[in-house]
Amino acid sequence: MLTIQQVSQLLPGQDNILSWIMQIIFLGIFVVFMFYGQRIQMYIMIREVEGSLFKLKMMRDEARKAAITAINEVGKPQVDPTAQVDRFLEYFAITPVDLDPAGIIWRLEHLLDVADARFKDDVKLMAPQADTTQINNLELTLEVALTLNVIYKIIRHFYLLGKKTLSLYIIMQVQMILPLIMKEAEAHAGALKAVQLGQPIGDGVGALVAAKLMHAYEKTKIEKDCVVATVPIEGRTAYVLKAEGPGGNVGKPGEAIKQVIEQSEGKISLAIVIDAAGKLEGEKTGEVAEGLGVAIGGPQVDKYKVEETALKYKVPVNAIAIKEDIGDVISPMRKEISDAVDRVIERIKRLIRERTKEGDFIIIAGIGNTIGIGQ
């Protein structure tokens, strides 16, 4: 059996007590890391998640406070809206059954309509003095607060579950996606002031293109919360449509495009859908790209309707995307995105010249939240 002296010969040092203590401590650290390395790593991850969770909590609280302040300022309610806001922040919607997918789109659309009507009714009750634009903006403010609350609660759930079970894998999966979640949460927190003040956001660039095309022409309302104008472009007649602004509103562009195609009995030579699209890292903000298909995000109901109608009447659908970062989508519109509007209009004109003949009818749909954008 090895004696302490024999072991000590393996290590450099002197025969004083301090040298011994230090060697034992360093050996101890080595052994601790060998056996408890993974656990230490887990505690470091838990600390990291804890820090982010604290940030998320602050964002959630700020958003809740901002929503209450905005309701009090704009809506001038008789009673304190705090309890109603807290109730709103806990809202949830159960998605339709997808085991039998037949007809799921219509069930989803019904659910979304009910949710939208319910949200608007609740905001009207909270802020009785607010006008339509203000109601739309307040609804958007509350939705931002709701999103931040959901993000906070989900991360808190995994954090507490990981702590309770001491499972590296539970903590690890949260820690790995945390940078992306934090980016989205920070974007929402940054958007709060913008939606409160009714400033245009990055998502509204499609609507801004349509607004620029239809400005100075007569507009008519179309289902639901959308406006359409007949605009002569390059010797063709374009039905330009967008959600009705300047309040925070996305409308139902799918239904609007469907109606326009049906009203013209399918005599549409080309449909161009313009929307903001998430950029890949390395791509420039405000870059414009062309493609095919229906560029409508969200819960896919509108996209489905356009696809169905386009198929029925054999209408070719082209898409123009304006690239932007996830953080820019709901933040106040950046100059690069605003400047892209003229380039998009040039592309639209080129597409029309190349793909249609003079006298043809076309549809130009600007998709996105039209907050801060009139028409």
Added chain:
Amino acid sequence: MEGTVSVARRVSPFLLVIILVTFVLSLASIYEGVDAYIKNDSTTGNFYLTMGVTTLAISTYLLFQTRKRMLRLAMPLSPLNTTVECQKCGFKNVREFQRGDFVFKQTEDQCPKCNEKTMSIGAIFREVKEKEKTREAG
């Protein structure tokens, strides 16, 4: 537009104790190294000095990291600008965003060039600073 800034201080006392212990150990190691050099034992001196300096560097780094951990939640956004355009002569003026502004809103402002009330909002945008852009590209 000003961003919301909230500051919170959260430093674990446990972490501070660990940093302190590492710091003391590193100083002791450096002392041992210097002592060994004085006694002409360069092998031991090298060992202790390397260990001491490395541990000192780690503990100092951890200390600075702890200071950074004092969480700062800041969402500063660049100021928002509104471009007001004259519909008649095309004169453009960029000013700070005001509550109630929206794109294509007819304003009450008088055009300084043609002296008519034909000004409307042409664009509302924020300019991201060059530093932020570089960080984004990197």
